Amino acid sequence: MRIMILSHGHPELSTGGAERAAYSLFQRLKQDPAVDDVVFVARAEHQAIGHSALFGSFRGRQDEILAAPPPVDGFTFQSLGFDVLKQLVNELISAIKPDVVHVHHFIFWGVEIFELFKQAGVRVVFTIHEFAAVCANYGQMIKVDGRLCHAASPAECGLCFPARSAGKFFVRNTILQSMFDHVDAFIAPSAFLKERYVAWGLPDAKTHVIENLLDAEVIARGRARAALPVQEEPIVSNDEEARAIVFGFFGQINPFKGVDILLQAASALPDTLRKRIEIRIHGENRHYRETEFGKRVEELLADTKDVVRLMGSYRNEEVSDLMAACDWIVVPSIWWENSPVVIQEARMAGRPMICANIGGMAEKIDRSTDLLFPARSPGALAEVMRTVVRQQTRPNAQHLNDLATARSNADDIHFARHRTLYDTLLLPARWQPAAVRAEA
């Protein structure tokens, strides 16, 4: 079996959960003896390729190809240079001869890639990472006025974007859905994401819920930590100098990840409580420094500098250790999320979580250890934090360890499910399950 993993970016060049998930899958496939060949193809800025060709390799690695396809229309995701895209895709197909292409994002490529691969006889698998096809607001399903969006329809989408008519959203949907018709199997990393996409028009039977794979290094460190004997710390301490309870935030400092909710919650806590906690912000504010959001974060940081420590950006392989140094991992995203990799990493690091109670976050937590708060409510988050500190809430360490072990083992299951899906797609048509056969 020959497999091509197609990503919208290389994780070393652009940090994002989807790129990392694609790359982790690639790494696992490389170790699978049943897979003859696997190539990772990532879209990159032409500059990153470093020479005049539209293809190049990442750090000279022969199975990690960078490609610079033409720009894409921001509304319909169709390529603005279809002829060039077609040439690139056909070159990839004839050079790699994949049986299966697993697309991890069509943005930056152009939604026509599904059609091009399908026409060339390649089986097409597509992992959906957010709501890009459903929602023109950065695929977040948040209305432009900030409210959460529960369902898309051309007329309602037209309300978010008055410059575009409902008819244009209908055209957008039609084009995207007609391109998705060329996909043999969809993978949604969360049931929540699947539900939203099926409501939008994706075929239920073709859409499989399979969790993303995690980085091999994260798994390895998680396993190593879980193998260590459990050390229970004393539960109650009246010592003023007792170690502060550490709440960790991991992710980009942007309006969607909700770091401002966490900071507001912190500033709402009484001083007595603030003395007993520490909030560590791991992540960078790259793109939002000059925005209103950036200014609000700056102000909040000034208000909370007694409890907040800015830890800066981190490398993926460090995340396990950085998380392990926290007591709680807070995931306060104000959008639905899909399957946040932070939740998987925290689970691997054996840490309990405090998450917003919506979408992929509510789905992915473990209710025996993790806590939910009403999304977007700093007051509610403050209340959860207050309870955690006052009551010295701390899940059983052994239980957390068990969950971490289970999660690392689950990665094998997730990988096996990917493999089974590829195998099924490559079966002769009459042997395929009805759901797959129906559209073939």
Next chain:
Amino acid sequence: MQKSARTGAATNNSLLSGGMAMMISEVDEVFVLWGIVFAVFTIKTDQEPDSLSLLEVTQGEITLAASSDTWRLVADDEDAGAADPIALINQDRIKPAEATRRAYTYVAALADPEMPNPFSADRPFLVSLHDERGGVQEFTRAATRFTPQQLATTPLGHAVADLIQEVGPTEIASALGASLRVRAPEKFGPFHLDRVVAGGAGLVVDGWIANLGHREVHIVPADLSALTSYASLALRSRQDVHEHLQSTGAAKSASSAHGFVAVLPAASAPRDLDFYFLESDPAGDQATFYGPVRAGVRRDDNEALQVVRQAYGDLLALPTPVIDAVYRPLLAVPKNEALAKTFRFGPPTPEDEPVTSIVIPFYGDAFFLNCVYHLQRVLGPGFELVLVVDDPRIWPEIFAALSNRSTSITVPTVLLQNAENYGYGRANNLGFMAASGDVVFLMNSDILVMDSAPLEEAAEAIRARRAADEPELVVGFSLLYEDNTIQHIGMAFPTSSAVNNLHLADHPMKGLPFSLYRGESIRSAPAVTAALMGLSSDLYRALGGFDSVYERGDFEDADLCLRAEQLGAEVQVYVRSGLYHLERQSIPKMGDGDLRQMVTYMNCAEFNRRWQTRLSPQRAARPARRIQVRKRASAGA
């Protein structure tokens, strides 16, 4: 000239071979005055020139004829009269051997009272001279200019003036009077033009002329293409002018009605307006051209409309003739000669099998090219696309988009680049000319076809009708909005108080869920929208396409259907799912909504005038109500 001379010579030979007396004809010039075509031609013969019977002038698909009894003899001197400028031109061509023959110069006038301006002076004319035995000589001539000076002073001019009195519109005939002269503008007395504003296909002149209230002054463009009569001027009181005139002793009465607003038609917006004042004396026997006068022109569609609205009043309050004279030029799109460049994409159009052409005009928004991409995906073989980009602003975007995805184009595609914006009707007509199918679909760019089966079905039905020699078919379709409610299931023509109780082209059930429609799957309707309409190319050709009297895309589809019905065609609506018309909610811009409304009303009024008996037979049986027109002699409205 040379080409036509060759044609003329060839047919001449056939005349000679008939054993007739020696006779040579030549068309000297063709010019157009006030929509009337004048052809000047010379016959050299040694006998009486009575063997010619008919002169025809053709441009495009329009031909007008004048029989010999309507011709005027201009000069019949033996050497063609040295004083006659026409004859002077002829002299160059006359060979010495022919000089003994007599030369008769005639002028023929051709006008169609039904069609005020059938010809364009910018395009060449084909002039045919027919003899009694069926022989024809043909000449191609470009129109020449004819000046007021020529009209007033030359024998040809006198003959032309006579003909105008006979065949011309009364308004012009009476303005010209019995005798004509030309004077310098200084002799006209004090006048001033405050502004000349171009709007649509018209010019608005705002100014004053001393004592205008007591004079009969018309305004005539220097090319004598139009005449804005005194009766159609909006006179206005100008106290400031009156005081000025009084102080210089130029005021002739107590009336301060010196100011005026006039609307002149202008096919293209000129940088300058050259014109004459044409003043008729009260007895009607002397008319004087004062000029030429030149004024700078500024383009501002909204200002032009505003000036007219202030001077003449609101469109809805005016009778149709005034609307036509005053508002129509400003609301119209200039009707220059339509020019388009052709580009081709995709495979060639097959020549050995029937082809269905889909004509899609683009205006304003290139986004709906996406619908064309989708159409490429759903159409089977046997189709051809004709994309007409009727908007130079979006041409680069559309051309680049198609060029960059040329390999995705699987349906033979003709792309037309219109030189200017010609409007919906003319853009479709241009597209039709580039289409090669025996069946043609007119399709708006914001139509999204999810399933092409209804189109194939309709094309087959249209062909089957023709094959069986049954009445032609015009097919419209059920069209849906994006929320699966009805956009169109056929038109109806109810009256509405919003348009002075005229008949509207209405879409019944618009906006209601499609599932509520319980009618036939093929229903008949008086008319269907051209947002998606199929018919045979022969029928479209026979109809002459859309009538460009309807401006900017309104009512022309209803009109086309009613004309098709007159030719015996049947109009049907195919009620099928999978066809969407993503018409957007209109968001009026400042001033824009007004213009749109005015255009709609004007088109509506024209549609009702034309189809009065068809729309409400019982009402037409009664005598038409006369509308009293208020005199505006001392207006300041």
